[in-house]
Amino acid sequence: MPTTVKLLGAGLLLLTATACAANSGAGAPAGTGTPTTPATSTSVPGTVTPTLGPPSSPPVGPPPSPTVGRPTQGIAPGDDVVAETQVDARGLPEGYPRSLTRSLDGRTLILQAEEGGCRRVSARVGEQTAQQVVVLVAVMSAPKGQMCPDYIKEIKVPLALAAPLGTRTVVLRQG
Numbered sequence: 065m066p067t068t069v070k071l072l073g074a075g076l077l078l079l080t081a082t083a084c085a086a087n088s089g090a091g092a093p094a095g096t097g098t099p100t101t102p103a104t105s106t107s108v109p110g111t112v113t114p115t116l117g118p119p120s121s122p123p124v125g126p127p128p129s130p131t132v133g134r135p136t137q138g139i140a141p142g143d144d145v146v147a148e149t150q151v152d153a154r155g156l157p158e159g160y161p162r163s164l165t166r167s168l169d170g171r172t173l174i175l176q177a178e179e180g181g182c183r184r185v186s187a188r189v190g191e192q193t194a195q196q197v198v199v200l201v202a203v204m205s206a207p208k209g210q211m212c213p214d215y216i217k218e219i220k221v222p223l224a225l226a227a228p229l230g231t232r233t234v235v236l237r238q239g
Contacts, residue, residue, distance in 0.1 A: 144168065146234060152196075155237040160201055161185060162236060170228030173199065180216035182206030187221045190239070197232055199223060200239030 146164040153162045161177035177185040183205050190198035206212050 146173070146229070150231070151234045151236065153236040155235065156201060157238060160203055160238065164234060166229055170230060171225050173197070173223040173225060173229065173234065175199065175201065175221040175223060177219050177221065178216050179219050181212030181214060182210060185219065185221065187223060189223050189225065190237070192226050195232060196235050197225060197229065198235045198237060200237055202239060
């Protein structure tokens with residue numbers, strides 16, 4: 065008798081699970097989904113002919129974002145990247161920032177860098193001639209062995225120029 069009760073209980077459990085799966089669409093073969101519902105068409109005036117059409121389903125994926133097509137990080141809209149051919153960074157040690165943008169009027173350079181923990185980046189404009197603009201970049205780090213918090217943030221260091229950059233070369237130097 066106890067074996068019969070166990071088998072009956074297992075059978076009821078299987079039956080319940082199957083019924084639930086059938087009602088939810090789970091376990092159905094791919095592509096079957098919700099059955100199509102009849103729609104009506106009026107191809108002949110005065111008659112209604114049922115036609116089968118695809119079920120209406122919500123769009124897949126998240127709704128479109130208002131920032132689609134606009135950058136979310138990196139160079140801000142309205143800033144112009146200074147071409148690598150216009151930047152001479154041979155005087156900078158490895159690991160120093162080299163990414164520059166300029167304002168639309170060309171009178172401000174923006175050095176983009178990463179700071180974090182005990183690392184600080186600063187820059188200032190040096191000599192400005194008709195051919196070049198010198199930018200002195202300094203990276204300060206904590207003394208060896210000092211504990212530093214573990215984080216990184218992007219910063220932008222604005223550098224005002226006496227005249228628009230134009231075609232002048234930007235020379236990055238340690239300083």
